[in-house]
Amino acid sequence: MTEAGAGSDAAAVATTAEKKGDCYILNGTKQWITNGGEAEVYTVIASVDRSKGARGAAAFILEKGMPGFEFGKKEDKMGIRASVTRELVFTDCKVPKENLLGREGLGFVVAMKTFDQSRPGVASQALGIAQGALDLTLEYVKERRQFGKSISSFQGVQFMLVDMATEIEAARALVYAAARMIDSGAKKISKDSAMAKLFTSDMAMKVTTDCVQLFGGYGYMRDYPIEKYMRDAKITQIYEGTNQIQRSVIAAHLIKQSTA
Ligand SMILES: Cc1cc2nc3c(=O)[nH]c(=O)nc-3n(C[C@H](O)[C@H](O)[C@H](O)COP(=O)(O)OP(=O)(O)OC[C@H]3O[C@@H](n4cnc5c(N)ncnc54)[C@H](O)[C@@H]3O)c2cc1C
Structure with missing residues (x-):
């Protein structure tokens, strides 16, 4: 969920998911994701319609290794240093529509x-x-x-x-x-x-x-x-x-x- 500009105000997510045929195309960066890079499966909240705020969000299931899904900066933290916290970067990441969790707007x-x-x-x-x-x-x-x-x-x-x-x-x-x-x-x-x-x-x-x-x-x-x-x-x-x-x-x- 979290991004540089969307923490407590989760409805402000700027990562977009654009529907194209049988897929959604994700673009954006998530920050401070626990187990980023270690986990095989991720739930990502992205916006299908930014004009709708929270009502325009959707949840997607992503798998490590999907083209366009990469890992960014690893954080150097004060505590819980045995747990990895990392950026997730999506660049034209193609996600099959079957990976939509729930419905558009319910993210x-x-x-x-x-x-x-x-x-x-x-x-x-x-x-x-x-x-x-x-x-x-x-x-x-x-x-x-x-x-x-x-x-x-x-x-x-x-x-x-x-x-x-x-x-x-x-x-x-x-x-x-x-x-x-x-x-x-x-x-x-x-x-x-x-x-x-x-x-x-x-x-x-x-x-x-x-x-x-x-x-x-x-x-x-x-x-x-x-x-x-x-x-x-x-x-x-x-x-x-x-x-x-x-x-x-x-x-x-x-x-x-x-x-x-
Ligand atoms: C180690 C670590 C692991 C994390 N893992 C994940 C993860 O796996 N997935 C994920 O999505 N996120 C993760 N996060 C992000 C975490 O959930 C956010 O940091 C947290 O929700 C706060 O957002 P923020 O840091 O942007 O602070 P901000 O929202 O900028 O808040 C700054 C300060 O303002 C206060 N504040 C903000 N809004 C209000 C308000 N309306 N009323 C009163 N006070 C307010 C806050 O309480 C805080 O004290 C992780 C963070 C860390 C540090």
């Missing part, structure tokens, strides 16, 4: 329904990062000694650990609730899905920052992997829709529900 709907399902996935990623950081921190605070004692014996440290553990469990409950809702086949999941992603990613950023704090100066160095958890947590507040966008999604549903 934005396909994308939003996908986000409803995938946001709890990002929430799970954030939850795992937070839990992993806390596990490492618990080991460290028991070992690290200052003032002749283990730093885990200080109430100031204990209270931080307690807040982290409690917030992780609250987030876990929200993620599992959203996952159960999806598994039950429920249709209206946007709000719960966005809430799980919002709360868990904000929690992961706070928890990992506090974990670095409890490692003290060592937390700021690369001697321990704790700083990596903090860098990795940050992306969960940004992708699959930033947390400001999650708040907008939740607000729209809250207001709609209360007036229904």
